[in-house]
Amino acid sequence: xxxxxxxxxxxRDCFLFLLGVIIVILSFSFIIISAGTRGIxxxxxxxxxxxxxxxxxxxxxxxxKITEGSTFVDPDGKRNIINAEASGIPVGAYHxxxxxxxxxxxxxxxxxxxxxxxELVPMVDVxxxxxxxxxxxxxxxxxxxxxxxxxxxxxxxxxTKPGIYLSVFARYDYSFWRDYTFYFWQPIPIHPLFSTGxxxxxWQYSTNRARISGTSIIDKDVLSFIDxxxxxxxxxxxx
Numbered sequence: 001x002x003x004x005x006x007x008x009x010x011x012r013d014c015f016l017f018l019l020g021v022i023i024v025i026l027s028f029s030f031i032i033i034s035a036g037t038r039g040i041x042x043x044x045x046x047x048x049x050x051x052x053x054x055x056x057x058x059x060x061x062x063x064x065k066i067t068e069g070s071t072f073v074d075p076d077g078k079r080n081i082i083n084a085e086a087s088g089i090p091v092g093a094y095h096x097x098x099x100x101x102x103x104x105x106x107x108x109x110x111x112x113x114x115x116x117x118x119e120l121v122p123m124v125d126v127x128x129x130x131x132x133x134x135x136x137x138x139x140x141x142x143x144x145x146x147x148x149x150x151x152x153x154x155x156x157x158x159x160t161k162p163g164i165y166l167s168v169f170a171r172y173d174y175s176f177w178r179d180y181t182f183y184f185w186q187p188i189p190i191h192p193l194f195s196t197g198x199x200x201x202x203w204q205y206s207t208n209r210a211r212i213s214g215t216s217i218i219d220k221d222v223l224s225f226i227d228x229x230x231x232x233x234x235x236x237x238x239x
Contacts, residue, residue, distance in 0.1 A: 025190055025191070025194055026189055026190070028191055028193075029189050029190055029191040029205075030189070032191055032203070032222060032224050033189075033203075033205055033222050036203075036222040036223050036224055037060045037061065037222065037223040037227075037228055038058055038059055038060060038220065038221065038222045038223075039059050039060055039061035039062050039063070039089075039220075039221045039222070039223075040053070040059050040062050040063075040212070040215070040218050040219060040220055040221065041062065041063040041064070041065075041094070041204065041219045041221060042062065042063075042064055042065070042080060042215075042218060042219075043064070043065035043074055043076070043077075044065070044074050044075050044076040044077070046215060046216050046217070046218050047215065047216040048080065048083075048084075048214060048215050048216075048218075049214035049215070050080070050083040050084045050086070050087040050089060050214070051083075051087050051214070052213050052214025053084075053087070053089065053212065053213065053214040053215060054087040054088050054089050055087075056213035056214065057212045057213050057214070059089065059212065059220075060089070060090075060228060061089065061090050061091070061092075061120060061221075061223075061228060061231075062080075062084050062089050062090075062091045062092075063091070063092045063093075063094045063120070063123050063157075063159075063183075063221075064077055064080045064081050064084065064091050064092070064093060064094065064118075065077055065093075065094050065095075065096060065125075066078065066081070066093045066094065066095065066110070066113050066114065066115065067095045067096070067106075067109045067110045067113050068095065068096035068098065069096070069097075069098040069100065069101050069105075069106060069109065070098075070101040070102070070105035070106050070108070070109050071101075071109060072096075072109075073109070073113050077093070077113065077115070078113065078115050081093060081115040081117060081118050082115065082117055085117045085118070085119065090118075090119035090120050090228070090232065091117075091118045091119060091120055092118055092119075092120030092121055092122060092123050092157065092231065093110075093114055093115055093118045093122050093123070094122065094123035094124070094125055094159065095109075095110045095122065095123070095124055095125065095144075096125045096127075097124050097125060097126050097127075097128065097140075097141060097144060098128055099128045099129070099130060099131055099132045099137065099140070100131075102140075103140050103141075103143040103144040103147065104143070104147070106144060107144055107147040107148070107151075110122070110148075111151060114152075118233070119232055119233060119234070120231050120232060120233060121152075121154045121155065121156055121157055121181075121231050121232070121233055122148050122152065122154070122156040122157070123156055123157040123158075123159055123183060124141060124144060124145060124148070124156050124157070124158055124159065125159045125160075126141055126158060126159060126160040126164060126168075127159075127160065127161065127164070127185075129164060129168075134167050134168045134171060134172055135172045137168050138168050138169060138171075138172035138173050138177075139172075139173075141158070142173060142176060142177075145158070145180070152233065153233075154233055155179070155180055155181070156180075157180070157181045157182070157183050157202065157231060158177070158180050158181070158182050158183065159182075159183040159184075159185070159202075159204075160182065160183070160184065160185070161184070161185045161186075162184055162185075162186055162192060162195040162196045165182060165184065165196050165198075166195075166196065169182070170196070170197075181200070181201065181202065181226065181230070181231060182196070182198060182201045182202070183201065183202035183203075183204065183221070184196060184198075184201055184202070184203055184204065185204045185207065186203060186204065186205065187204065187205060187206055187207035189205070191203065191224065192224075193224075199224060199225050200224065200225040200226055201224050201225075201226070202221055202222070202223055202224065202226065202231075203221060203222050203224050204219055204220070204221045205220060205221065205222060206219065206220040207219050
């Protein structure tokens with residue numbers, strides 16, 4: 001009887017401990033979303049009235065897609081950047097990195113369509129992992145990132161999923177990636193710190209499920225332990 005009671009108490013204690021951990025994680029995540037600087041990321045799939053976003057929301061930054069691979073150009077990219085910056089929202093241009101073409105070819109595409117009005121550092125969107133090993137992907141994105149830094153004088157932000165971060169960037173050449181700012185896709189209410197170990201990051205916490213004034217369904221982001229000045233081109237160039 002006593003042994004049965006002790007077993008029940010252990011189960012109860014484990015349950016209460018796990019419940020406490022979950023509450024702490026969710027509370028921490030909620031605080032980051034509530035207190036951090038928030039923004040959005042968009043492509044031609046989204047419709048945005050930048051004046052309305054600037055006037056009626058608390059979005060303070062944006063990342064806008066301009067290119068993909070070595071040939072695709074986002075038809076709304078340049079217009080989105082110019083209109084966002086004119087409305088007072090600082091923007092970073094982003095490139096969707098593919099595994100089918102060379103890093104140099106993709107960089108030429110990005111450079112040809114880069115919009116100088118963009119105030120924030122460029123971003124590289126790394127989601128594809130097919131037909132390439134983790135080490136090869138790390139090396140390819142590294143080459144692209146070094147070309148960005150050589151051309152613009154700043155390190156790009158790296159957008160990816162926690163699983164890709166752990167299997168690629170945290171595993172191969174971590175000494176190189178350690179000083180980069182990562183931008184994590186994690187549309188569940190749990191901060192990327194608990195899946196990647198990185199508290200300092202940009203967190204995409206809502207994916208194609210949010211609607212704000214002036215937009216269609218859109219992705220929402222928040223700066224976590226990062227000040228907006230840390231991703232401004234003028235603050236980092238030649239630093």
